[in-house]
Amino acid sequence: MDLNTIEAIIPVRDRAALAAAHTGAGTTSVLAGGTWLFSCEQPHLRTLVDLTTLEWQPWTVSAAGLRLAATCPVAEVAAVPARPGWSAHPLLRQCVRALLASFKVRAVATVGGNVCTALPAGAMTSLAVALDGVVELWGADGSTRHLPVAEFVVGDGRTALRPGEVLRAVDLPERALRGRTAFRRTSLQRLGRSASLVTARRDADGTFTLAVTAATPRPVVLRYPAAPSTARAVQDVRTAVAEGPGWFSDVHGDPDWRRAVTLRSVAGVVAELGELGELEELAEPAEPGGAS
Ligand SMILES: Cc1cc2nc3c(=O)[nH]c(=O)nc-3n(C[C@H](O)[C@H](O)[C@H](O)COP(=O)(O)OP(=O)(O)OC[C@H]3O[C@@H](n4cnc5c(N)ncnc54)[C@H](O)[C@@H]3O)c2cc1C
Structure with missing residues (x-):
């Protein structure tokens, strides 16, 4: 839609110009892809x-991993080529496809815009949380700080952005990109917005990370030294959500239904990675000279 109160659009070319633009002032806002900004008054x-x-x-x-610039179009995330050892690579495409929009919207919507809009169904938030993503934030005073994405998104449409701060990039660490991942997404309609998105990641050292987005107002992340049992993971998520943000409610799903589908997905991802991991460990070749 036309934003008929806008008097100026300032193109910035460097950090100094960005700081001088006073994006923290109440009448000035950062523009990225514009797909959310131009969708409402x-x-x-x-x-x-x-x-x-x-x-x-x-x-x-x-060597540190994959850096996604804030202005990286969501569609381009799916086009990042796989590197040797990046077992988590399929998650890039899975999360891009979780942004329920046409290819035209995905081509202009940005990673930073998605994370800063902080909708529970933020597909780039889901990706970043699943892979221990960290945001780099540029302050208007020239300062830089870093924050895990799981702590950056604090509620439905709410982030830890300070006035005048701009999200510069999302860093996905190499260690997480090498983990094996599982993904479950549920929506009310076949082509509906994500109502529940659950990911699990099993790293090379066996540590296990479980993340829930879309079903809760903010991300919920649980970590284990080794794959938990499905019963334990389900109970832990149930408790963490009840004692934390609660189940989200909007036109895309009631809280009770979201809880039910999410707990089913949690059991699914834990079974997929837990049992698969154990089978692969059993299939490891015996040490030379060891017992057969
Ligand atoms: C058809 C359609 C379907 C959609 N489906 C989904 C969906 O499934 N899931 C979902 O989460 N969203 C969805 N959206 C909402 C939105 O389009 C996306 O969240 C998109 O990723 C926003 O990115 P953008 O670059 O267009 O942000 P913009 O619209 O440019 O900006 C969004 C907000 O973020 C701020 N911002 C942007 N970049 C930065 C930055 N680097 N630093 C600080 N602040 C910044 C802006 O000031 C603004 O407040 C949909 C939108 C449409 C039109």
Whole structure:
């Protein structure tokens, strides 16, 4: 829709210009893909500060892992090529497909915009939480800080962003990219917005990470030194949500239904990675000279 209160769109080319644009002021907002900003009225806004003109490299790979620039289009995340050892690579495409939108929207919606909008169904939030993603945040005073995405999204539409702060990138660590992952997504309709999204990750050292998004107002992450039993994982998620954010409720699903489908998914991902992992360990070749 047209935002007819907007008087100026400022293209910024470097960090100094970004800081000078005062994005923290109540009438000024950062513009990324614009797919959320232009989808509803923004009567308080007069100025938009366009981040796309910063021309950040959409994604980069280093020994530390995969860095997704805030301005990386969601569709491009699915196109990041697999690297040797990146067992978690299928999760990139699975989470991109979890953003229920046409290819046109996915081509302009950005990773940073998705995480900062902080909808429970934020597909890039799900991806980042599943892989221990960390946000890099640029303060207007030139400061930089880092925060796990699981702590950055604090509620439905709420983040830990401070006034004037801009999300620069989401870093996915190499260790997590090497983990094996399982994914379950549920929605009310076949082509509906995510109502529950559960991921599990089993790292090379056996540590196990379980994450729930979309079914709760903010991410819920549980960690174990080794794969838990399905009964324990289900009970732990039930308790963590009840004592934490509670089950989310909107037109995409009632809380009771979300709880039911999420706990079923938790059992599914734990069985998939737990039993698979144990079978693979059993299939390990015996030590030379060891007992057969
Ligand atoms: C058809 C359709 C379907 C959609 N489906 C989904 C869905 O399934 N799941 C979902 O989560 N969302 C969905 N959305 C909502 C939205 O489009 C996405 O969340 C999208 O990823 C937002 O990204 P953007 O780049 O377009 O953000 P913008 O609209 O540009 O910005 C969104 C908000 O984030 C702020 N922002 C953007 N980038 C930064 C940054 N780097 N630092 C600080 N603040 C920033 C902006 O100021 C604004 O407040 C859908 C939207 C449409 C139109």
